[in-house]
Amino acid sequence: MRKSKKVVALLSSGLDSTVNVFEAIKHHHEVVLALTFNYGQRAAVKEIEHSAKIAKHLGIPHKVMDVTWFKDFNKSSLIVEDQAVPTGKDVEIDNLQKSGETAKSVWVPNRNGIFINIAAAYAEALGADAVIPGFNAEEAATFPDNSREFLEQATKSLWYSTANHVTVGCYTAHLNKPDIVRLGQGLKVPWELIWPCYFSGEKWCGECESCQRAKRAFASASINVGHLFKG
Structure with a gap:
């Protein structure tokens, strides 16, 4: 990402997006807006709640975008209630296939x-x-829209569709989750403010893929956040 003074952040309150916002501020960028999207996802309530808390903590403007029309073209289990989200033993984060x-x-x-x-x-x-999204190398292996190649192509596209040639940059796209946790720890991220879970429960479920990756990352970094997980 080229050196910039003003940025717009995509803030879902997950591990990656939260660390990116903190890192942007560390680099003395002005976050003129943090955008949180409600696309009908199961975790929408918690993502919106925790993103608002993070924005308040950092003193940055926050806006929630309603794009629940995603349901018109979607069959994702994150959105469709009768589709089961893979959890527990159905998730094997070290098995690429x-x-x-x-x-x-x-x-x-x-x-x-x-x-x-x-x-x-x-x-x-x-x-x-x-624009600063929250991506990581770990999930880029299965989600191509988390990859550095996607960032590069998005920037090329925006050269034509924005008059000021907006770029897309991410501080964590080359990092795995444990390294992102370590980066966030150095930035003094209040971990209780994030929401990495696919569901909107009282605590992080600990069973969905996102929670399992977060659990492993915090354990690898020797950071105890067990009280944030359910059970």
């Missing part, structure tokens, strides 16, 4: 592409020259 299968269940068509384009429009309108 199995992860590819579970990824198909939670895949949301063009989600990050749509989010980035909406954020880029706000960036141009607000005089910002970069």
Whole structure:
């Protein structure tokens, strides 16, 4: 990401997006807007609640975008109630083939592409020259819209569709989850503010793929967040 003074952040309150917002501020960028999307996902209530808390903690503007029309073209288990989200033993985060299968269940068509384009429009309108999503190398193996290649191509596209040539940059796209946790620890991220879970329960379920990756990452970094998980 080129050096910029104003950025728009995609903030879901998950591990990756939260660390990216903290890192942007560390680099003295002005986060002119943090965007949280309600696309009808099961965790929408908690993602919105926790994103608002993170934005308040950092003193940055926050907006929730209602894009629940995603349901019109979606069969993702994150959205469709009669589809089961893979949990527990159905998830094998170290098995690439199995992860590819579970990824198909939670895949949301063009989600990050749509989010980035909406954020880029706000960036141009607000005089910002970069959009910062939260991606990671670990999930890029099964979710191509988490990859550095996707970031590069998105930037190329926005060169034509934004008058000020908005770029897309991510501080964690080359990192696995444990390294992102370590980065966040150094940034003093209050872990109780994040919401990495696919569900909107009282605590992180600990069973969905996102929770399992988070659980392993925190354990690898020797950070005890057991009280944040259910059970």
